[in-house]
Amino acid sequence: MIVAEGVQKSFQGRTILSDMSFGVKEGEIVGLLGPNGAGKTTTVRLLNGVIRPDAGTIRVGGLDPVTEGDPVRAMSGILTEGAGLYHEMSAVENLRFFAKLYGVKRADSRIHDLLRQFDLQAHRDKAVGQFSTGMKKRLGLAKALLHEPKLLFLDEPTNGLDPDGIREVMGYLKELNREFGTTILLCSHVLHQIEEVCTRYVFLDGGRVIEDGTLAEIEAKYLRTVTLRVETDLIVAGGQYAGYEAVRQEQAVEFALPSKDVIPGLLRQILQEASVYTAEIVNRDLETLYFQVRREHQ
Numbered sequence: 001m002i003v004a005e006g007v008q009k010s011f012q013g014r015t016i017l018s019d020m021s022f023g024v025k026e027g028e029i030v031g032l033l034g035p036n037g038a039g040k041t042t043t044v045r046l047l048n049g050v051i052r053p054d055a056g057t058i059r060v061g062g063l064d065p066v067t068e069g070d071p072v073r074a075m076s077g078i079l080t081e082g083a084g085l086y087h088e089m090s091a092v093e094n095l096r097f098f099a100k101l102y103g104v105k106r107a108d109s110r111i112h113d114l115l116r117q118f119d120l121q122a123h124r125d126k127a128v129g130q131f132s133t134g135m136k137k138r139l140g141l142a143k144a145l146l147h148e149p150k151l152l153f154l155d156e157p158t159n160g161l162d163p164d165g166i167r168e169v170m171g172y173l174k175e176l177n178r179e180f181g182t183t184i185l186l187c188s189h190v191l192h193q194i195e196e197v198c199t200r201y202v203f204l205d206g207g208r209v210i211e212d213g214t215l216a217e218i219e220a221k222y223l224r225t226v227t228l229r230v231e232t233d234l235i236v237a238g239g240q241y242a243g244y245e246a247v248r249q250e251q252a253v254e255f256a257l258p259s260k261d262v263i264p265g266l267l268r269q270i271l272q273e274a275s276v277y278t279a280e281i282v283n284r285d286l287e288t289l290y291f292q293v294r295r296e297h298q
Contacts, residue, residue, distance in 0.1 A: 001027075001060070005021045007053045021209060030201065034203060035205065041187070048073060048076060078144055088127060089128060090126055095143060096108075104147050107146075117172065123135065138169075152176075154184060191290055203293050205294060211293045227282050228266070228281055234270050241253070244266070
């Protein structure tokens with residue numbers, strides 16, 4: 001669905017992207033991760049044909065966004081932090097305007113469904129300038145989905161949402177992908193929110209791709225020591241148990257292990273001496289791995 005090879009982009013002599021290459025297969029939900037200034041938003045703008053690369057090639061659905069920008073945008077939905085809404089117009093007026101722009105058939109029915117989906121029916125006639133940040137974000141997502149795009153570009157889609165709103169948006173993205181095969185490229189700094197949604201991750205830093213893979217692939221490559229937290233009444237003395245570093249943390253003991261392979265044997269040994277209530281690897285979440293990847297590529 002997306003292929004970027006050797007892409008470069010500079011603004012006013014400052015390099016934003018340098019030899020960036022990655023791909024997104026149809027039906028994937030890919031997280032584009034990186035610190036501020038890594039080039040995430042610039043990448044989305046390039047893929048959507050809003051700006052041109054200085055070098056390299058880009059294909060979106062087999063099309064070149066530089067020369068075929070209109071067809072690319074016709075098949076894509078985009079939500080940026082600004083949402084691109086007209087604040088003096090009401091919610092329904094915004095959606096009708098963009099529905100006409102996109103050539104949406106049965107627009108009124110589609111608008112009704114989206115306003116209901118994002119809990120905005122009661123505010124349909126209110127000027128968007130009076131909306132809260134979260135309401136604007138929900139309306140922006142409704143706008144991006146008006147024409148039922150095959151591909152979604154989402155830049156910080158949960159900013160300004162309360163916990164319920166975040167949960168609903170993420171659930172809706174998974175549903176879109178599951179039911180319609182919608183391909184999604186998702187940029188976010190809030191890594192724990194996207195961990196349950198994305199199928200793969202592309203790490204950007206310094207304008208280039210430093211890592212690309214599934215969570216399991218990244219874990220296998222970068223998880224040097226396994227931190228296992230075991231809720232147990234085991235007594236640990238001297239900071240060691242069974243030859244492994246062990247530190248009691250309130251109701252649990254944290255073990256520093258060389259790999260996951262030793263966990264079954266360790267738990268069997270603990271059970272001979274004490275009760276075990278839960279056991280969890282606590283350092284293989286996306287956020288922990290994100291910082292490990294960045295450290296190893298500095």
